[in-house]
Amino acid sequence: MEVDKGKGEAEETRKVAEADRDTVTLKSSDGKLFEVSKEAAARLSTVLAGMIAGGSIDDNGTDLKQIGSEALENVVDYCNKHANSIPSAALISSSISFNTAPFKEPEEWERKFVDRLSHDALFDLVEAANFLGMERLLDVTCHKISEMMKGKSPDQIREVFNIKNDYTKEELEEIRQELAWAFYDD
Amino acid sequence: MAGTTSPPPSWSDIPLELVGLILRRLPALADRARFAAVCRQWRRAAREVPLPAPLPLLALPDGTVYSLPGSKPFRFPGCVGYVDACGDWLAFSGENGYFLKNPFSHATVALPQKFRVQDHRRRHAGDETGVRWMEMEDHSNRLTMYKLLYCSPQLVAAFIRIERSTRLAVCQPGAGSRWSVHIGWMFSLSVDMAFHQGKLYVLEESMETLFSIDISVDHGTCDPWVSRVRYVLSEIPSAIPVARNENVTVKILYLVELDGALLMVRRTMHCIFLPGMSIANLIGGNEFKLFRVDFQQSKWVEVTTIGDNQVLFLRRRCSRFIPVSLEEMPGDRIIFLDNDDEDHSWYKVVTSDSCSVYDMRDGKVSAFPPMVSWEQGPVPATWLFPQG
Numbered sequence: 001m002e003v004d005k006g007k008g009e010a011e012e013t014r015k016v017a018e019a020d021r022d023t024v025t026l027k028s029s030d031g032k033l034f035e036v037s038k039e040a041a042a043r044l045s046t047v048l049a050g051m052i053a054g055g056s057i058d059d060n061g062t063d064l065k066q067i068g069s070e071a072l073e074n075v076v077d078y079c080n081k082h083a084n085s086i087p088s089a090a091l092i093s094s095s096i097s098f099n100t101a102p103f104k105e106p107e108e109w110e111r112k113f114v115d116r117l118s119h120d121a122l123f124d125l126v127e128a129a130n131f132l133g134m135e136r137l138l139d140v141t142c143h144k145i146s147e148m149m150k151g152k153s154p155d156q157i158r159e160v161f162n163i164k165n166d167y168t169k170e171e172l173e174e175i176r177q178e179l180a181w182a183f184y185d186d
Numbered sequence: 187m188a189g190t191t192s193p194p195p196s197w198s199d200i201p202l203e204l205v206g207l208i209l210r211r212l213p214a215l216a217d218r219a220r221f222a223a224v225c226r227q228w229r230r231a232a233r234e235v236p237l238p239a240p241l242p243l244l245a246l247p248d249g250t251v252y253s254l255p256g257s258k259p260f261r262f263p264g265c266v267g268y269v270d271a272c273g274d275w276l277a278f279s280g281e282n283g284y285f286l287k288n289p290f291s292h293a294t295v296a297l298p299q300k301f302r303v304q305d306h307r308r309r310h311a312g313d314e315t316g317v318r319w320m321e322m323e324d325h326s327n328r329l330t331m332y333k334l335l336y337c338s339p340q341l342v343a344a345f346i347r348i349e350r351s352t353r354l355a356v357c358q359p360g361a362g363s364r365w366s367v368h369i370g371w372m373f374s375l376s377v378d379m380a381f382h383q384g385k386l387y388v389l390e391e392s393m394e395t396l397f398s399i400d401i402s403v404d405h406g407t408c409d410p411w412v413s414r415v416r417y418v419l420s421e422i423p424s425a426i427p428v429a430r431n432e433n434v435t436v437k438i439l440y441l442v443e444l445d446g447a448l449l450m451v452r453r454t455m456h457c458i459f460l461p462g463m464s465i466a467n468l469i470g471g472n473e474f475k476l477f478r479v480d481f482q483q484s485k486w487v488e489v490t491t492i493g494d495n496q497v498l499f500l501r502r503r504c505s506r507f508i509p510v511s512l513e514e515m516p517g518d519r520i521i522f523l524d525n526d527d528e529d530h531s532w533y534k535v536v537t538s539d540s541c542s543v544y545d546m547r548d549g550k551v552s553a554f555p556p557m558v559s560w561e562q563g564p565v566p567a568t569w570l571f572p573q574g
Contacts, residue, residue, distance in 0.1 A: 123197060130204055138207055146211035151257070154223040161197040166225050175223050181251065181262040182219035 024052065026076065027061035028069035034076040040083035046133030066131050071124035078113060078137055106140045114144040119161065153183055198227045206235035213510065215240040215572050216253035216260065238509045242499050242569040244541065245271065246560050251570070255515050256555035264289030271504045271568035272334045282361065284331065286342075290572050296361040297342065301329075303367045304411075317411075322367065331355075333503045337381040341401065341410055345377060352377055354388060356401060356410045366411035371397075378502070380441040382448045387418070389441040389450060394486075395420045396441075396450070396479060419484045433458055438526070442498065442505045448479040450486065451500060453522070472551050474520050474544050491546055494518050499569045502526045506571050520544040521554055523567060539567060 023035045042049040051057050064072060106114075117125060122141060129137035149157055158165055167175065176183070200208075209232060212218050218240055222232035241254040249266035250259045264287070270277035275286040275295070283299035301322040322329075335343040339359065346355045346365075352373040357365040376391035386399040395417065402413035433456060440451040456471040477486035492498060494517040496507050501523055510517050525539045540559040544551050560567060 119197075123200075126204060127201070130201065138204075142204065142207040143211055146208050149208070149212060149221060150214070150217055152220065154220050157220065157224050161224075163196070163198045163225050163228075166198075171226075175229075179219045179223055181260045181264070182216040182253065183223070 024048070024057050025059065025061045026072060027058075027063050028067055028072040029065050030069050032069040032072070033061045034072055036076040036079045037083040040079040044079055044082060044134050044136055046135075048132060064132075067128045068124055070121055071128040074117070074121065074125045075128050075132065075134070075137070081109065081113065082136075106143055110140045111144075114140055198225045200228075200231075202231050202235060205231040206237065209235060209237055211511070213238075213241045213515070214253045214255060214257060215243060216257055240572055241508060241510070241515070242506070242571045244556070244567060245276075245570050246567045247565045248560075250560075252556045252558070254556075259556075259558070262289060264292070265570070268568075269565055270332065270334050271501075271570060272336050273504070273506070273571050274573055275334075275336050276570070277334050284334070286334070286336065286359070289570070295336075295342075295359045297334075297359060298357050298361065298363045298365050300364040301346075301355070301367050302364045303369050319366070333377075333379060335379055335381060335386075337386065340403075340408070341386075343379060343381075343386055343399075345373070345379070347375070350375070354379075354399065354412055354415075356386075356412060358408055358410055363407065363409050366409060368412035368415070370412075371415040376439070378439060378441040380443050380448060382443045383446070387441060387448060388415075389439055391437065391439045393421055394439065394450070394452075396448075418481070419479065419486065438502065440500060440502065440505050442500075442507065444492065444496075444498075444507045449489065450477045450479070451475075451498070451505070451520070452477065453500075472522070472542065472544060473549065474546075476546075491518055492520075497521055499571075500526070501566075501569050504568055504571075506569070508571070518546045520546065525562060526566065538562060 022038050024038050024041055026034050026036060028034070038052060042052050051062065056062070067075070114122065114125075122144065126138065126141040126145065128134075129141055148160055152160065154165075157163070165172075205228065209218055209221060212221060218232065218237075222229045243262075244252040244254060245262070245265045245268070247268070249262055251262040251265055252259060265276060267278060268276040269279045269284075272286070274288055274290060276289055277284055277286055282296070284297040286295040286297065287293070302319040303322055305318040305320040330347045331344050332347065333345045337343060341356060342359055343354065343356045344365075346353045346367055352375055353367050353369060354371070354373065355365045355367040357363055373388065373390055374392045377388055378391075379386060379388045381387075386401065388397045388399060389395070390397070396419050398416045398418050399412055400414035400416065401410050403410050436455045436457050438453045438455075440453070442449050442451060452475045454471075454473045454475075476489040476492070478489050480487045492507065495509055495511075496517050497510050497515060498507050498520045499505060499522075500520055521541060521543045523539055524542055538559045539562050541554040541556075542551050543554040
């Protein structure tokens with residue numbers, strides 16, 4: 001839902017004013033503007049909820065300097081999709097403690113939402129979700145990442161995530177001795 | 187965070203709090219271990235973030251382990267040849283007696299070889315405690331030890347079976363100390379024990395009786411000993427249904443700690459006596475009932491759920507509640523070994539064993555992955571509960 005910056009400034013101002021009632025405009029680190037449902041943003045992001053409540057939302061685009069446009073587009077897309085989906089019972093009780101509560105399974109559309117992302121986009125999205133305090137989106141993205149690791153050897157994980165093996169020979173030998181039982185296909 | 191023009195992000199730089207969120211979703215110890223082996227930063231992160239305990243390993247006596255939930259079989263050399271298990275400790279019997287070894291950290295704890303019993307014949311009025319001890323001699327042939335319980339670095343407890351009786355013994359770890367065997371109280375052959383809020387409890391099967399154990403410590407040697415066995419509470423009014431005809435019900439009791447409460451798990455199985463046979467055939471029908479100790483009112487209170495976020499891994503000698511996520515493994519279930527009973531040798535000898543799961547919500551029993559069965563040896567399979 002990127003706002004087309006090619007249009008005249010007057011039109012953009014009008015759009016923003018119109019949006020004042022039920023959407024907020026967010027600005028990515030590279031200056032792109034996105035509109036998101038105010039209700040969904042406040043419900044899904046503790047950071048945005050705080051900004052909305054505290055009146056620090058800028059009608060011309062609230063600066064989110066830490067978030068690139070691709071990640072912000074995904075965040076906004078997720079919020080808007082969420083606003084349109086019927087919340088399931090599992091989603092309503094979000095007040096349980098972060099660390100001890102059983103994880104809520106991603107809904108089908110949420111799975112699809114993260115499945116289509118490239119690894120880089122997933123990385124940026126999980127960091128954006130973390131920055132914005134979006135517990136549910138963190139659940140969904142971290143679930144996806146953990147699924148990508150399950151049952152894989154360290155070599156396979158390095159390959160999937162494009163990570164360099166930075167251990168020295170000695171360290172690798174130490175790890176191998178300590179954890180040899182847990183490795184296979186390695 | 188990268189903008190569109192920044193270089194692609196590196197997964198090795200993932201923030202610590204996200205590592206925690208990801209590792210939480212990897213309940214299998216093997217997956218956590220492999221995560222930590224990927225690169226230095228991940229290894230450091232995996233060590234730093236506090237995590238709930240991983241799911242246990244299922245260890246078979248031949249050294250094969252399964253890292254739950256459902257995995258390929260691993261060879262775990264540190265597990266070969268154990269005789270008993272307790273939490274993340276395995277007990278081995280070596281030339282110099284029993285010792286405990288942690289197969290993950292490789293820590294080893296020697297256990298005493300010598301046993302002492304209270305000498306009631308010579309009570310000295312002038313003695314501070316009035317207790318005299320004598321060495322137990324020539325115990326090796328007629329004494330077996332089972333259910334080692336590592337309570338604290340100062341206290342290990344075990345049941346000692348001498349001929350047809352069961353005694354409680356305690357010691358402080360270390361080759362130089364001694365087991366103090368309590369002979370004042372003779373338990374039946376089927377007992378379980380648990381360490382709960384700094385106190386040792388013993389559950390006796392025949393009467394469903396719970397005892398608390400007072401431990402005293404020698405001033406000189408710091409050797410612990412059982413100074414008193416206190417009756418806490420007894421039989422549940424609604425007892426096991428009376429067996430009809432040739433059908434009998436076999437009962438196994440377990441004592442487990444859960445969230446600051448002490449629980450008795452009563453497992454019942456149905457057996458049938460075939461004509462002319464002195465041993466019974468198990469015909470299945472596992473049922474479980476849980477009872478919490480209400481210390482204030484001195485009674486057992488039935489517990490019908492252990493919660494959606496927990497499962498109970500049950501084994502006669504080594505049981506524990508483990509937190510689970512709904513997704514990985516639904517909660518409110520008991521995972522048990524089918525033939526988890528070295529104490530009842532009177533029913534038909536079964537040669538193979540496997541895991542099953544009991545759902546607290548509907549009482550149904552189903553097979554539990556890994557769908558393996560194994561030959562029963564002199565030592566049964568066990569859960570191993572790593573600290574994470």
